[in-house]
Amino acid sequence: MTDKKDFSHILSPIKIGPVELKNRIMLAPMNETMSGVNGEATEQMISYFAARAKGGTALVCTGAIMGTKLASEFVWGRNLHLFHQGHMQGLNLLTERIHYFGGMAGAQMTIGFGRQGHSYDHHKLAPAPTAGLPYEVTMPSLPKGIAEGWSIAEHPRSWITGQMTREMTIAEIHSEQKEFANSCQLAVVSGFDVIEIHGPHGYLEHQFLSPLSNKRTDMYGGEWRNRKRFLTEVAEQIRYACPGIAVGCRISAEEHMQGGLTEEEMIDLAKDLEAIGLDYISLSDGAGYEEGGHLIADIDRSKHYPEHGEAFKKALKIPVIVTSQHDPVKIDKNIADGRYDIQAIGRQLFIDPEYVNKLAAGKAKDIVRCKRCNMCLIRCLTGLTPACADNPNFGREYAMDEYKIGPRQAHESLLPIGMLTAPMPALDRPWWKKEISLINDFFRPVQGRTARH
Numbered sequence: 001m002t003d004k005k006d007f008s009h010i011l012s013p014i015k016i017g018p019v020e021l022k023n024r025i026m027l028a029p030m031n032e033t034m035s036g037v038n039g040e041a042t043e044q045m046i047s048y049f050a051a052r053a054k055g056g057t058a059l060v061c062t063g064a065i066m067g068t069k070l071a072s073e074f075v076w077g078r079n080l081h082l083f084h085q086g087h088m089q090g091l092n093l094l095t096e097r098i099h100y101f102g103g104m105a106g107a108q109m110t111i112g113f114g115r116q117g118h119s120y121d122h123h124k125l126a127p128a129p130t131a132g133l134p135y136e137v138t139m140p141s142l143p144k145g146i147a148e149g150w151s152i153a154e155h156p157r158s159w160i161t162g163q164m165t166r167e168m169t170i171a172e173i174h175s176e177q178k179e180f181a182n183s184c185q186l187a188v189v190s191g192f193d194v195i196e197i198h199g200p201h202g203y204l205e206h207q208f209l210s211p212l213s214n215k216r217t218d219m220y221g222g223e224w225r226n227r228k229r230f231l232t233e234v235a236e237q238i239r240y241a242c243p244g245i246a247v248g249c250r251i252s253a254e255e256h257m258q259g260g261l262t263e264e265e266m267i268d269l270a271k272d273l274e275a276i277g278l279d280y281i282s283l284s285d286g287a288g289y290e291e292g293g294h295l296i297a298d299i300d301r302s303k304h305y306p307e308h309g310e311a312f313k314k315a316l317k318i319p320v321i322v323t324s325q326h327d328p329v330k331i332d333k334n335i336a337d338g339r340y341d342i343q344a345i346g347r348q349l350f351i352d353p354e355y356v357n358k359l360a361a362g363k364a365k366d367i368v369r370c371k372r373c374n375m376c377l378i379r380c381l382t383g384l385t386p387a388c389a390d391n392p393n394f395g396r397e398y399a400m401d402e403y404k405i406g407p408r409q410a411h412e413s414l415l416p417i418g419m420l421t422a423p424m425p426a427l428d429r430p431w432w433k434k435e436i437s438l439i440n441d442f443f444r445p446v447q448g449r450t451a452r453h
């Protein structure tokens with residue numbers, strides 16, 4: 001790799017909806033399993049994210065956050081939760097730390113794991129589109145190291161098959177959607193600049209889309225437009241509930257399963273999401289835990305990702321994010337060639353949080369490259385927090401002074417930017433009552449003094 005290259009495309013700013021990103025690198029949403037027993041943000045987690053923001057990453061995104069109480073009861077290991085104000089305290093500390101170090105904060109929000117979720121009470125049935133359809137991992141399709149990793153610990157073996165499922169009723173779907181919209185508003189108040197609706201990887205949103213996991217015969221199942229309904233309704237509701245921030249959606253570009261979702265269908269879905277007013281589409285790949293190989297891609301199974309980016313970009317006007325390209329020379333060229341707009345990087349930012357700073361400083365050859373050995377993931381699967389042989393500081397950032405927060409700086413907003421940009425509607429207000437906007441009436445006059453931009 002030559003250090004003469006200026007990486008001007010990676011380092012150029014871009015707008016997603018109302019949010020300006022200072023460069024094209026996003027921390028891919030990864031559940032780094034550093035949350036606490038009740039789904040709260042911990043100091044270990046906050047300082048891990050701080051290191052990625054300090055390293056120049058424009059958009060620092062959380063892993064999937066369980067956005068309803070029901071979702072929080074069927075998790076996979078440990079996950080962040082956000083469905084009441086108690087969760088906001090830690091998440092606000094998290095967004096403040098990201099902003100302090102100059103990054104934008106993204107919350108990846110999900111309505112749940114559906115059939116991929118596991119309750120601590122193993123007698124419970126996982127809420128899903130269809131009853132009696134637990135998942136089962138296809139071991140040969142697993143990413144490198146994972147099948148071996150799974151076989152060394154007895155406890156995680158229970159995750160190779162899912163819990164038995166029950167069919168969610170239509171009334172339950174509607175109440176879950178409403179609670180989720182409220183939780184996304186709590187994310188805005190917690191200081192997130194971006195909400196990413198989680199739609200890939202065989203989670204509940206994806207399960208409704210796929211004919212492999214959705215066997216319903218009502219308005220949420222059957223033909224394609226009915227299977228799209230759950231996710232497109234969620235997108236409409238979040239767009240309405242959170243007008244002041246960027247809202248995007250991550251989806252799998254295709255399922256890689258016989259009879260599963262095709263790229264053509266997923267492009268059609270992406271066009272619907274654009275028409276609803278979403279600000280970006282982020283592409284991952286694969287059917288989820290049954291077909292893990294495209295979710296946590298090895299080098300071969302990530303090669304086609306830019307082609308997906310190109311196909312979606314041709315069909316859309318909003319920015320397209322693609323994941324799992326780690327080589328900055330290739331990323332810069334892909335962006336220059338218009339194949340996609342933003343690069344989401346996962347494991348490569350576990351190993352080298354200074355990735356962007358090194359590119360900006362002309363020190364690209366000092367970037368420590370990820371070998372995709374998946375030790376990080378294996379540790380998560382066993383119930384530990386991740387670690388990396390080539391980055392001894394990973395997971396120990398909490399012990400390092402350089403990632404601590406200091407006195408409030410001029411660029412930090414006193415009120416969340418998402419609240420100042422546009423007032424959020426009250427979701428429970430009776431229709432005959434007048435909307436009162438506290439932000440409009442009382443705070444907007446001081447916006448100039450409080451805004452970060």
Ligand SMILES: Cc1cc2nc3c(=O)[nH]c(=O)nc-3n(C[C@H](O)[C@H](O)[C@H](O)COP(=O)(O)O)c2cc1C
Pocket residue numbers: 028029030031032062063064108198200201250284295296297323324325344345346347348376377380
């Ligand atoms: C430990 C771990 C946890 C992950 N958790 C999530 C998640 O919560 N949400 C999501 O959309 N993708 C998740 N992913 C997938 C990543 O976002 C990313 O798409 C994948 O790791 C491939 O990119 P990479 O090669 O840059 O790591 C996770 C990946 C890893 C390794």
